[in-house]
Amino acid sequence: MIAAGCDVGSLTTKVAIMKDGAIISYHVIETGFKPDLAAKDAMDGALSKANLSFDDVGYCVSTGDGGKNVSFAGRYVSQLPCLSKGTYFFIPSVGTVVDVGGNATRAISVGKEGRVLSYRLNDKCAAGGGRFFDVLAEALEVKLDDLGPLSQQSKSPLEITSQCTVFAESEVISLLNEGKDIVDIIAGVNQSIASRIASLVRNVGIKEDVVMTGGVAKNIGVIKSLEGWLGVSIKTVPVAPQIVGAVGASLLAEKELQET
């Protein structure tokens, strides 16, 4: 019997499938406006990659903003233990998880065996979260995935003074219109967001190893910036960083299967 974890986020939905303590497959899709459909599609995607059918799934745990709407999940669990356990699975030396998703940033202090000791959350303000990048990538007319590599070409990052995503968007467009180099603008944006993330991490306490998860962990510019602000090196998981929550959920599902 296989275990599954389904993480329905604000921007993307992820499903991870496990058997005997190993990840067999995973799938990531956009959530759109119907979380229950997204969950089903993500599950279908992961199952088909593993050449399995839904009947093979023994238990599924759901998590994430839209996780309560997953009809095929046996249980819903908060994102915090899922992120914590999921990260621990890949990097047992983890001390702090920094999860930067679409709509929220979480800093989690991790204890023994991936337990959650404490956490800090920002889900009120879009600045310092993944959404900031979506807005800016669109304003700059670059692809989200290019933000990281482009920023690395910068020799002198420009300072972005606006703290608000909406105002920063105008500031960035002004800088572009003034003829400033786009790589310097992007580097400045990364610095800006990284500094907000750093605040949150300092608040929960910096305990190494610090591991970054969530979609924004794909942005090498933010990682390097964050390393600068925090003064420690930052690790990332060896899989797509958005799936850590789903992996954690699938670990909890596996535990459920073992106990029955």
Place this chain on the structure above:
Amino acid sequence: MIVAGCDVGSLTAKAVIMRDGGILSSEIIGVRPKPEQSAKDVMDKALQKAHLALEDIDYCISTGYGRERVPFAKDNISEISCHGKGAHWLIPSVRTVIDVGGQDCKVIRVDANGKLKNFIMNDKCAAGTGRFLEVMAKTLGIRLDEIGPLSLRARNPVVITSMCSIYAQTEVASSIAQGADQHDLAAGVTRAMAERVNSLAMRVGVEEDVVITGGVAKNIGVVKSLEGMLGVNTKKVNVDPQIVGALGGALFAKEKMLQKG
């Protein structure tokens, strides 16, 4: 004696020309890339309307974001003071001025003489500023000036829970996808806007009479919603609410002239 006030904001520039204690002309334009140009253009238009030339102005005071870059101004004064002054001249019973501009929101407490007592400003977060309404208008696919009238005919206002303009945008987009009615959406937006302004106002306290200035004062939906939350009927100025800052500048200019003479 002819005096003028020039208010160079981040989105609009305003000029007011006064003579013998009355307003001769006023003008509002969208800002140009350089504040100097905005100031010159808006003043030129106001002068044209009054059939005057720049040399006819005895004293001009500038205010607003770009106030230090108005070449023909003899002096500059903060927009907080100018809004308080202008509102008090129009409505002497005013004790609280709520100025909701394009990119900021200020709540100004004045005394019986129109002197500044206290104030609070938000210019860091788009929520509660005209920008919030712009973002929402775009999301709803309507014009900024349609939001107010549409909101008044709502049956079941949509509730927007996020404080943040960006997250609120997602909530609205989601509601649209679920088929929410335009009027209900517009009412949700005006209410969310009023909530944010109200939050800020509560931090300095609100004393009647309350006057709302700035471009957002023209949004009847926000005004009514805010009045409901504050529990007051605000007093309406009989000029364009966006020119109150420039008007204050002109009044200060007159005072300076009288001091000199």
